[in-house]
Amino acid sequence: MGKLDSIIKFTGSVGDLSFYKTxxxxxxxxxxxxxxxxxxxxxxxxxxxxxxxxxxxxGKATGLMRSAFASLLTTMxxxxxxxxxxxxxxxxxxxxxxxxxGERKVMDGDTSLLEGxxxxxxxxxxxxLRAEFTAxxxxxxxxxxxxxREFNPSKAILPPQGATHFRLSSAAAVxxxxxNTWHMNTSTSDALPLDAALLPAFHLNHNLESTGSGVVFLVxxxxxxxxxxxxxxxxxxxxxxxxxxxxVDWIRVPIRKTFGRGSDLLSSGFGLPAVALSEGMGLxxxxxxxxxxxxxxxxxxxxxxxxxxxxxxxxxxxVSGPP
Numbered sequence: 001m002g003k004l005d006s007i008i009k010f011t012g013s014v015g016d017l018s019f020y021k022t023x024x025x026x027x028x029x030x031x032x033x034x035x036x037x038x039x040x041x042x043x044x045x046x047x048x049x050x051x052x053x054x055x056x057x058x059g060k061a062t063g064l065m066r067s068a069f070a071s072l073l074t075t076m077x078x079x080x081x082x083x084x085x086x087x088x089x090x091x092x093x094x095x096x097x098x099x100x101x102g103e104r105k106v107m108d109g110d111t112s113l114l115e116g117x118x119x120x121x122x123x124x125x126x127x128x129l130r131a132e133f134t135a136x137x138x139x140x141x142x143x144x145x146x147x148x149r150e151f152n153p154s155k156a157i158l159p160p161q162g163a164t165h166f167r168l169s170s171a172a173a174v175x176x177x178x179x180n181t182w183h184m185n186t187s188t189s190d191a192l193p194l195d196a197a198l199l200p201a202f203h204l205n206h207n208l209e210s211t212g213s214g215v216v217f218l219v220x221x222x223x224x225x226x227x228x229x230x231x232x233x234x235x236x237x238x239x240x241x242x243x244x245x246x247x248v249d250w251i252r253v254p255i256r257k258t259f260g261r262g263s264d265l266l267s268s269g270f271g272l273p274a275v276a277l278s279e280g281m282g283l284x285x286x287x288x289x290x291x292x293x294x295x296x297x298x299x300x301x302x303x304x305x306x307x308x309x310x311x312x313x314x315x316x317x318x319v320s321g322p323p
Contacts, residue, residue: 050102058090061106061177068173068182076221076243077119106177111215117245125244129222131156135247137216144172144218146204153194160240163224165191172206176214183209191225191232218247
């Protein structure tokens with residue numbers, strides 16, 4: 001692959017050469033490799049088809065996340081965020097220990113791998129905002145929140161040259177990657193002066209409205225502004241703004257079920273009930289999975305020793321994915 005260095009710029013194909021435009025300029029490369037038909041049908045390319053399927057699933061998940069956070073991404077992301085996010089989502093998919101290759105999914109992978117993801121590679125939130133804060137996700141009816149302690153902007157914020165104010169924004173999104181649905185709401189502070197001696201503690205709160213299972217993402221971003229005659233202007237088109245995923249969690253459908261002879265339902269309602277398994281329970285287990293110490297397993301994979309131990313296990317609907 002090489003770059004096209006010419007006063008004449010064009011895209012398309014000439015013989016076995018392909019010319020196309022990228023963010024790095026005009027690129028030319030030679031056509032090579034098997035045909036699309038062969039990749040789709042030849043048994044020798046089974047692994048390629050599996051990889052392509054999972055890559056496509058990661059790309060679709062990226063589009064879903066970009067849609068959910070679209071209102072913030074316009075000013076708090078770099079122009080290559082999609083590629084970086086797809087790469088990270090592919091890691092989540094590959095962490096799925098339940099499904100076969102080619103069938104692995106985001107919802108069954110370790111979504112905590114997305115925690116800490118930076119949407120603007122040129123400006124990290126951890127460097128721009130050094131104020132102490134806590135992020136919590138409590139679920140439907142209780143919401144999610146980011147709480148900042150009082151801080152001195154001159155010590156807790158690293159602003160670009162020319163900035164006079166800043167604004168903090170957060171968003172909480174519940175995304176179901178299997179159903180391709182999402183719900184999101186945002187919370188934004190006022191424009192705050194960078195030369196303030198001390199800013200009081202404040203909270204960015206969110207109401208999580210979801211009736212089903214999904215992955216919850218809580219993001220926090222900082223936007224730098226310049227005040228001119230009482231009007232706030234974005235600084236350098238948002239190049240120095242930063243936003244990151246600060247918390248990832250799950251919303252699961254509440255389980256209310258009687259587990260029959262020998263079982264002891266200890267809790268119910270929102271969250272995961274704890275169930276004491278004992279010998280000879282005779283439960284119908286096909287619709288549930290049990291979280292054993294270490295990692296979740298499907299019900300039909302449970303070993304007899306788990307029944308004999310009478311362990312306290314978490315019961316999770318199979319559709320909700322692992323914690």
